[in-house]
Amino acid sequence: MTMLADDATAAAVLDSMPCYPVPPFGRSPVIEALRSSRVGHGLAIGKDGVMLILRRPWLALDVPIASPVAGYLPYGSIGAARAELRCGLVPHAFHDAILGHLLGKIPDEAAAFIRWNEATREFAVAYPDIDEATPTRLVYRMPRLPPDWHMVCDIHSHARGRAFFSATDDADDAHATKISIVFGRLDHPDGPTMAARLCAGGMFLSLPRGPFAGAPDAD
Ligand SMILES: [Zn+2]
Numbered sequence: 001m002t003m004l005a006d007d008a009t010a011a012a013v014l015d016s017m018p019c020y021p022v023p024p025f026g027r028s029p030v031i032e033a034l035r036s037s038r039v040g041h042g043l044a045i046g047k048d049g050v051m052l053i054l055r056r057p058w059l060a061l062d063v064p065i066a067s068p069v070a071g072y073l074p075y076g077s078i079g080a081a082r083a084e085l086r087c088g089l090v091p092h093a094f095h096d097a098i099l100g101h102l103l104g105k106i107p108d109e110a111a112a113f114i115r116w117n118e119a120t121r122e123f124a125v126a127y128p129d130i131d132e133a134t135p136t137r138l139v140y141r142m143p144r145l146p147p148d149w150h151m152v153c154d155i156h157s158h159a160r161g162r163a164f165f166s167a168t169d170d171a172d173d174a175h176a177t178k179i180s181i182v183f184g185r186l187d188h189p190d191g192p193t194m195a196a197r198l199c200a201g202g203m204f205l206s207l208p209r210g211p212f213a214g215a216p217d218a219d
Pocket of ligand 1: 156157158164165166169182
């Protein structure tokens with residue numbers, strides 16, 4: 001068989017992000033295996049674009065990462081985009097408990113993490129060890145994840161400031177696969193505001209809805 005690369009390291013890199021053409025009819029067992037994998041990622045190339053397929057125990061993400069292919073390809077379609085929480089929505093009680101914690105720390109910023117256990121399918125909240133907290137800056141140590149636990153939501157507050165993703169937040173989130181959430185205006189009379197995004201594949205993706213179950217008008 002002719003190899004994709006003649007260098008062993010380059011071949012390993014290509015192997016870690018495989019690339020599969022979508023057949024024009026019938027099914028692709030290799031793409032279906034990737035889609036149903038516990039952990040994995042790869043690309044499906046279709047006549048209508050390039051789809052990143054990314055799987056984590058808690059996440060199933062299919063997202064187009066290139067504009068439609070201009071040239072003719074004798075392939076099938078990459079299909080519809082999808083971003084699904086395999087772990088399900090986070091119970092709303094976590095939203096309220098974390099907001100209470102963040103509110104208790106103002107005027108300083110604070111953080112919280114929502115974890116999910118893939119063996120028991122339960123959620124839990126963890127709080128970091130804080131090295132330095134001010135109204136505009138937060139330095140902390142990420143608590144270690146025990147076996148079977150995955151970090152689903154990485155949450156921090158901007159205390160009384162607006163909820164938005166700063167340049168520091170962008171740098172922190174660049175290489176992660178997680179939902180990143182900022183709460184702001186915590187003690188504002190109109191209530192706190194939330195910004196959320198899915199970090200995956202080196203991209204920041206908007207979420208069709210917040211990760212919390214029954215969240216009334218989360219925005
Ligand atoms: Zn921030």
